[in-house]
Amino acid sequence: MSKTSISFYGAAGEVTGSRHLLQTENGSLLLDCGMFQGHRSDAQKKNREFSFPPASVDAVLLSHAHIDHCGLLPSLYRDGCDGPLYATRGTAEITGIMLADSARLQVGDAQFFNKIHAAEKLTIEPLYDEEDAKRALAHLRPVDYDSAFEPLPGVTARFLNAGHVMGSAISQLDIRDGEKSLRLVYTGDLGRQEGLLMETPSVPAGVDYLVVESTYGGRTHEKLADAAEKLAEVIKRAIRNNGKVVIPSFALERTQEIVFILDRLFRDGLAPEIPVYVDSPMAVSLTEIFHKRRDDFSFDDKFLAYAKMDGDPFGFDYIHYVRAKEESQALNNRKGPMLIISASGMCEGGRVLHHLRNNIGDSENIVLLVGYQAQGTLGRRLQEGQKKVKIFGLEHEVAASIETMHVFSSHADNGDLVAFVKAVNPARGVFLVHGEPEARAALTAALTAEGIKNVRSPAMGETFDLD
Numbered sequence: 057m058s059k060t061s062i063s064f065y066g067a068a069g070e071v072t073g074s075r076h077l078l079q080t081e082n083g084s085l086l087l088d089c090g091m092f093q094g095h096r097s098d099a100q101k102k103n104r105e106f107s108f109p110p111a112s113v114d115a116v117l118l119s120h121a122h123i124d125h126c127g128l129l130p131s132l133y134r135d136g137c138d139g140p141l142y143a144t145r146g147t148a149e150i151t152g153i154m155l156a157d158s159a160r161l162q163v164g165d166a167q168f169f170n171k172i173h174a175a176e177k178l179t180i181e182p183l184y185d186e187e188d189a190k191r192a193l194a195h196l197r198p199v200d201y202d203s204a205f206e207p208l209p210g211v212t213a214r215f216l217n218a219g220h221v222m223g224s225a226i227s228q229l230d231i232r233d234g235e236k237s238l239r240l241v242y243t244g245d246l247g248r249q250e251g252l253l254m255e256t257p258s259v260p261a262g263v264d265y266l267v268v269e270s271t272y273g274g275r276t277h278e279k280l281a282d283a284a285e286k287l288a289e290v291i292k293r294a295i296r297n298n299g300k301v302v303i304p305s306f307a308l309e310r311t312q313e314i315v316f317i318l319d320r321l322f323r324d325g326l327a328p329e330i331p332v333y334v335d336s337p338m339a340v341s342l343t344e345i346f347h348k349r350r351d352d353f354s355f356d357d358k359f360l361a362y363a364k365m366d367g368d369p370f371g372f373d374y375i376h377y378v379r380a381k382e383e384s385q386a387l388n389n390r391k392g393p394m395l396i397i398s399a400s401g402m403c404e405g406g407r408v409l410h411h412l413r414n415n416i417g418d419s420e421n422i423v424l425l426v427g428y429q430a431q432g433t434l435g436r437r438l439q440e441g442q443k444k445v446k447i448f449g450l451e452h453e454v455a456a457s458i459e460t461m462h463v464f465s466s467h468a469d470n471g472d473l474v475a476f477v478k479a480v481n482p483a484r485g486v487f488l489v490h491g492e493p494e495a496r497a498a499l500t501a502a503l504t505a506e507g508i509k510n511v512r513s514p515a516m517g518e519t520f521d522l523d
């Protein structure tokens with residue numbers, strides 16, 4: 057009888073909160089420990105309880121440094137986990153920055169919320185603080201791509217390039233189960249076939265079970281080539297209106313992608329120059345790593361060639377990297393036109409909330425959404441065209457124009473996902489995670505039509521025996 061099983065405790069029918077627990081005859085291995093994002097009260101509840109005892113986790117594998125994959129590691133290690141935390145070198149380095157920042161945001165947002173709701177005696181507690189983040193980071197064990205390690209006795213693991221963000225990995229696990237062994241592969245988030253900065257994802261072979269993300273099941277991305285043209289159009293409009301363009305952006309990858317496109321636009325004279333502020337201490341730190349380490353990671357050849365020719369693909373005359381809080385606040389009083397790129401990407405926290413609060417009420421301004429907006433987030437409410445939104449619990453009229461560009465996704469689209477699963481051709485089954493119900497249904501249909509068998513959409517908390 058099989059002693060190996062996998063349980064899905066997050067990103068099951070939704071896109072955030074990735075946590076998948078693998079049980080073998082020798083212990084428990086957690087694949088990712090992400091934060092749920094969504095409505096404040098709902099997310100708070102989901103982020104305050106694990107559906108398994110943290111102390112029972114013997115080791116953790118981290119696919120990449122996005123908060124919906126690593127954001128609850130501080131809670132996990134505070135609440136009893138003491139096992140090693142494996143990640144690629146790139147992910148390990150970035151996770152250090154992400155978790156320290158996440159802890160500061162938790163504490164800062166709670167203080168601000170409690171201050172403005174003092175009269176109503178409404179309070180929220182931060183999920184964790186910087187000490188908790190440090191405790192988690194102390195367990196990090198960075199490993200190279202394609203090199204074997206043993207997170208549990210009887211489990212041999214390898215990280216393969218996932219092509220999603222710097223350091224992102226597909227986890228390939230060879231699991232001994234009694235006399236037999238099986239190969240399970242977890243994609244984490246999977247990059248596009250044609251990306252802007254990263255190389256295309258590796259394709260593992262000899263796979264029995266594949267746990268694959270499904271964010272863009274049923275959808276096809278616009279071509280990346282169109283991104284520059286659209287961005288140039290927004291810049292021209294901002295200059296005409298003397299407006300501000302607020303771009304909520306993931307600090308990791310999306311910010312560097314946009315800055316890279318701007319760099320090319322300005323260099324080639326395809327858009328008039330406009331002051332650009334990257335207002336996120338984390339994005340500033342991450343861009344430095346991108347710049348410093350660009351020869352060490354799985355970057356796309358075309359990007360590397362441009363970087364070599366340009367010398368500094370993330371810097372140009374009109375860009376200002378903003379770290380200090382005072383400098384960030386000073387942007388409120390500065391006249392447009394300007395571009396403000398600020399985190400978080402789904403408008404769930406961070407400095408972008410202050411920029412939205414200050415600029416969303418003016419019709420000459422533009423909010424440009426450039427990333428996936430999960431259900432329940434402020435970004436999603438803006439995208440859906442709501443005319444009144446709450447920011448820090450206070451209502452604001454939406455007068456600025458809200459625009460969306462889907463083109464920047466660093467996720468595989470439906471065609472990429474189908475091609476990947478077909479190439480892997482898993483012998484015993486596919487589990488779809490990290491997708492909303494419609495996306496999973498569409499991908500299931502597309503895979504089944506291609507002859508892929510045993511495609512499952514696990515529910516939250518569901519366990520499957522692997523044999």
Ligand SMILES: [Zn+2]
Nearest residue numbers: 120122220245
């Ligand atoms: Zn991701």
